[in-house]
Structure formats: C-alpha cells, structure tokens
Amino acid sequence: MSTLTVMAESHPESMFEAVLARLDKAAKLMNLSDDVLRVLKHPSKEVKVSLPIMMDSGKIQVFEGYRTVHSTHLGPSKGGIRYAMDVNADEVMALAAWMSFKCAVANLPFGGAKGGIKCDPRSMSVGELERLSRAYAKSMKDVFGVNKDIPAPDMGTSGREMAWIVDEFNKITGEDSPGVITGKPVSIGGSLGRDAATGRGVMVNAMCALKKMGLQKNEVTAIVQGFGNVGSHAARLLSAEGVKIVGIGDHTASFYNEKGIDIAAAIDFASKNNRILKGFKGATEIPSDQLLISKCDLLVPAALQNVITEDNAGKIQAKLIVEGANGPTTPEADPILNDKKIIVVPDILANSGGVTVSYFEWVQNKAGYYWTEEEVNSKHDHKMQIAFESVWNATTQFKTSMRIGAYITALQRIEQGVMLKGAY
Numbered sequence: 001m002s003t004l005t006v007m008a009e010s011h012p013e014s015m016f017e018a019v020l021a022r023l024d025k026a027a028k029l030m031n032l033s034d035d036v037l038r039v040l041k042h043p044s045k046e047v048k049v050s051l052p053i054m055m056d057s058g059k060i061q062v063f064e065g066y067r068t069v070h071s072t073h074l075g076p077s078k079g080g081i082r083y084a085m086d087v088n089a090d091e092v093m094a095l096a097a098w099m100s101f102k103c104a105v106a107n108l109p110f111g112g113a114k115g116g117i118k119c120d121p122r123s124m125s126v127g128e129l130e131r132l133s134r135a136y137a138k139s140m141k142d143v144f145g146v147n148k149d150i151p152a153p154d155m156g157t158s159g160r161e162m163a164w165i166v167d168e169f170n171k172i173t174g175e176d177s178p179g180v181i182t183g184k185p186v187s188i189g190g191s192l193g194r195d196a197a198t199g200r201g202v203m204v205n206a207m208c209a210l211k212k213m214g215l216q217k218n219e220v221t222a223i224v225q226g227f228g229n230v231g232s233h234a235a236r237l238l239s240a241e242g243v244k245i246v247g248i249g250d251h252t253a254s255f256y257n258e259k260g261i262d263i264a265a266a267i268d269f270a271s272k273n274n275r276i277l278k279g280f281k282g283a284t285e286i287p288s289d290q291l292l293i294s295k296c297d298l299l300v301p302a303a304l305q306n307v308i309t310e311d312n313a314g315k316i317q318a319k320l321i322v323e324g325a326n327g328p329t330t331p332e333a334d335p336i337l338n339d340k341k342i343i344v345v346p347d348i349l350a351n352s353g354g355v356t357v358s359y360f361e362w363v364q365n366k367a368g369y370y371w372t373e374e375e376v377n378s379k380h381d382h383k384m385q386i387a388f389e390s391v392w393n394a395t396t397q398f399k400t401s402m403r404i405g406a407y408i409t410a411l412q413r414i415e416q417g418v419m420l421k422g423a424y
C-alpha cells in the first residue's frame, strides 16, 4: 500500500541548482538552443512513495522512496538506486540530471534517472531490507520497464538488492525480463566485467590523457583516494599498465611510498581486514589530509564528493586528475585547477565505465546471449576511448576545460534528441 505523488516544487540553492549552474555555463559557450535548455531544466518525471514496512520488532515504519526520470530523449532512462539517510527529492533530481549527461557523454542510447530510499541500510536486518526493496519495486511498477526506466545499484545497494527488485518486478508483470535492472549477480543475468568496470574506465581514461600529455605510463606515479569498488580496481589496473602507485587511502588510513606500493598486497590485506586499509604495512602511514596533495603525476579521487576544494586545490602537485568518484571537485576548486594547468578528466566521463557495462548487461539480457569477460572489456575499452576522444575534441574546439567539454559533448547529443523528437 503506497501512495504516489507527483512533485513539482523547486529548491533554491539546491544540489539541482548547482547542476543547472554548470549546465548554463556549457550551454552559453556552445550556444545551446534556449528551447532545449528549458526542457533540460525540468526533470520529466518525479515520483515519491511512502513505503510502510513491518520491522523485525513487529512495528510498522514508513520509509520515503523516490525515483526521478530526468530525460528520455536518447532512450529509456538509466540510473542507480541509493539507500542512505540523506536521500531527498532535490539530490535525486540532481543525480538524475547527472545520469543524462553521463550516458550522453559515453554515447549510450539512454536518458538519465535516479532513485533512492531514505533509510540507514547498515542498521537494518536482511529481512527488513528485502521487504523494503520489494515494496519499492512494487510501488515503481509503472515507472520501471526494460524499455522505459532501468535502475542499477548505487550507494548502499548491490547485486543483492537488484536481485530482489528484479524478482518482485517480474512477479508483478508476470514476465521474465532480466534487463529491467542492471548490476545483477552474474548467475541471474548480470554481466561479466561489471564489478571492475568503473575502475577500468578510470584506467582507460587515464591512459588516453597521458598519451595526449606526452607522458610515458611507466614513468608516471599515481595516488588513489578510496579503496572500495572504484579505487581498488583503478589502482590494480593502473598498476598492471606500469603506473607506479605511490599513495592509497580509505576512510581509516592513508599511505605513501615513493618506491611504489604493491597493490595486489594491499587488496589482499584489505580483503582479510574487513575491507579497510588501517594496519597495512607496505607503505608509510600519512595524515589523511596529506594524501591528495602529496607528490604524484596522476591523482584519482575515488571515494567521496567535495574532497578537492578551494582550500587544497592550490596545493595539488598532480598534472592530471581523473575523477573516479562523483563530484569530487567543488565548483570553487575548478578555476584553481584550471589556472594551474592541471588536466581534469571529469566524473561524467571518467567514471562512465560502470554505466557502459550496465548498458552491455541490458543488451545481453535483451539478446539472451552472453559475452565473455574479454569481449566485455574490449568493447568497454573501445567505447571509453571514443568517449574520451569526443570530449577532448570539444574541449579543444571550445577552448575550455574537459569538464565543460564533457557537458558540451553530452548537450550536443541530447540537443539532437530533443529537437528531432520535438514537442507538443
């Protein structure tokens, strides 16, 4: 029993307003049609539901669930589902718009969406989480669809929640449609290569940028902040390419070793240590606020948002930043990095490897034919290299930063979709 409300209010000084500010900047530079800009400033659908769940205690708790579809001009909307206490309508709307731009930069036939439930998944039992996920899937039965809106995991969710959601959705529709959700476990239609895909995309983008900068990968040093899904795979794959990883860190500790860190040993250590780096002996522990500003050529922030700020941007020594995390650089830090001639491969390009392999999962589900990991990786690398090249070209053509170049690349594609599909 859930209630469905369509919301239309706007929030001043909101996260969505911050997305619109960068959108405005790119739109002005590329001379985007006012009509298209007006369309993109309004998400196409916002849904809020109330989810009454029977908790293990025997009491009913009511959770807020959201799903916002920002655009469908290039195809069905795509974007994750987040379980976190700070989920709210404004954040979901901003993240949905971000997905429109990310999918367009990667040239995927998708629009953008995002969903979330305001909850603290770590304080809930597996049974409570399953009931919540199934209730959410049921309440979104008219929103989701294999050719309509395709969710995936995000913060606080994983293949486990995707399995419950796809199962509930398919029970309701009476059809077996695995492609209605991506990021599923491989045994129920997930794609090989999905787990490492975002870190792999970071590596491919770093390789493309180093080549443009005339730097030899085996003479380059790197620091990676965050040692979870994105950071650990990025560090492993960069190291396999010959890049010397001199710094790593997570929320428990940061480490530096100018001679290079054995990443396989760090991954092995973390896997046996509750997935944290504290206590790792392969490098010297340094204060966490020193990690991003320590000596290196390549910096990969792959943990949180807003870590490169006006306070530390001026002290960054790297020549290249590849944003594994979403939103690691604040708008105030951008001009400082630009003045220092640091090349920043922006999040909507740098971490689009994940959604690219989600797209491959959807394609494989629709075809009912599954690829080897080598096929997935090779198609991914090719798509990422093309995406990098198109952003690089827009950046050069418009004499701007790669961040604005990425927005321009995305907007040029979305503009065509909006104009060709037209309006009532």
Ligand code: NAD
Binding pocket: 198, 225, 226, 227, 228, 229, 230, 231, 249, 250, 251, 252, 288, 302, 303, 304, 305, 324, 325, 326, 327, 351, 352, 354, 355
């Ligand atoms: P994760 O939970 O697997 O790992 C996060 C890592 O960040 C952990 O190692 C954690 O210890 C570390 N961390 C947290 N707080 C920190 C702090 N204060 N200082 C230093 N390290 C800290 O998450 P993830 O999936 O690797 O996601 C990381 C970032 O990448 C997020 O911004 C996410 O939105 C983004 N992203 C992830 C994917 C994906 O496919 N997983 C795709 C696109 C973008």
